[in-house]
Amino acid sequence: MNNLSNRTENFPQGHPVRVYLEENILIKKLFQELFETNMDEDYQTFYNIFNQICEVEKHFARKENQLFPYLEKYGWTGPSQGMWAFHDQIREEIKALRKKVEQKDSHNILNESIALFNSLDHLSQxxxxxxxxxxxxxxxxxxxxxxxEGDKEIGWMFAADPVRYPEVKEDEYVHPSADKKKRKLPFSLDNRTHYDEGYLTPEHVNFIFKFLPVDITYVDENDIVIFYNRGEDRVFPRSAGIIGREVKFCHPPKSVDQVLKILEEFKAGRQDTAEFWIQFKGKFIHIRYFAVRDEELNYKGVIEMSQDITDIKKLEGDKRLLDWA
Structure with a gap:
């Protein structure tokens, strides 16, 4: 196990470990500036630097709410106990020092600042x-x-957010199963209820979708994915990141042209359904697209349905009795 001190460049931009290391470097830099500033002579500068140091709370919170839960998942609970307690101790030191700074009480302020630095330096080690x-x-x-996404909700010590890791361009295709991005939803939630992975009404429809033995994806009239059902045996993988994503980026580049053609024909009213069947991982998959229209025949989106019909194709004759015994 190697010490990561001075190894920031070994990690890609935005990698959580690199960000933690860069924050540790920033903390040392801020303390150097603080020690070079006389609070009595330049209070505002001293106060501003101290406030920047106090942003270490975000460093603590990301560890406690993001990193520690992952470590617990793999059975390492020590940091959640010992290091969290050390965080709380430093929080108390910051609180006490803040009181003196805000009261402009410079008596022994340097020694207490050094003590806080030593605590944070030990933590970084x-x-x-x-x-x-x-x-x-x-x-x-x-x-x-x-x-x-979770780190972003908590925040970082920097003036600007770190580069996203892994960096994803908005127009770059990402397979739905690997799409982790939580997007700001580009549609209103008025009169909608959040179901399994999307927003629909009425409330109990979710139970129906959840247990249907088919994959269903709903794309609205603006070509934005607004819903999919999460069954236990989906034919094609999906993740929450596709909600709010433009549908053309949810398909492999080689099939995007067909998707766009279907949308074009549905919107023009020339077609209402499209149907395909493929061999996929040893299964026979039936794929259908249905145009969704309101009572005035205005286009409201498209439903994509995919179903494994391998066993269905093998059925013959009748089956009228249960065979659970």
Missing amino acids: VEEGRLLPRALDMLSEDDWKEMY
Whole structure:
């Protein structure tokens, strides 16, 4: 297990570990500036630097609410107990120092600032020498990729957000099963209820969709994915990241032209259904698209249905009795 001190460049931009290391570097830089500033002579500068140091709370909160739960998932509960308690101790030190700073009480302020620096410096040594190296050994690459959205909700110590990890361009195709991005929804939630992975009415429809033995995806009139059902045996993988995503980016590039053609014909009113069947991983898959229209025949989107009919195709004769015994 290697110490990560001074190894920031070994990690891609935006990687959670790199971000933690960069924050540790920033903390040291801020303390250097604080020690070079006389509170009595330039109170505002001292106050501003101190407030930046206090942003370390975001560093703590990301560890406690993001990193620690992942470590617990793999059986390492120590950080959730010991290191969290150390966070709380430092929080108390910050609280006490803040009181003196806000009261402009410069008496012994330097010594107390040094004591706070020593606590944070010790914490960074533990992070870089034990916590983060072991986390790298335990967590999968998918674990690290999943952290961005939760990290963003909590925030970072920097003036600008770090580069997204992994970096994804808005027009870049990402397979739905690998799409972890939580998007700001581009549609109103008025008169909608959140179901399994989307927003629909009425409430109990979700139970129907959840247990149907077919994959269903609903794309609205603006070509935005607004709903899919989460059955236990989906034919094609989906993840929550596709909600709010433009449908053309939810299909492999080689099939995008057909998807766009279907949408064009449905919107023009020239077609109402499209049907395909394919061999996929040893299964016979039936895929259908249905145009959705209101009572005035205005186009309201499209429903995509996919079903594994391998066993259905084999059925013959009649089956009128249960065979559960």
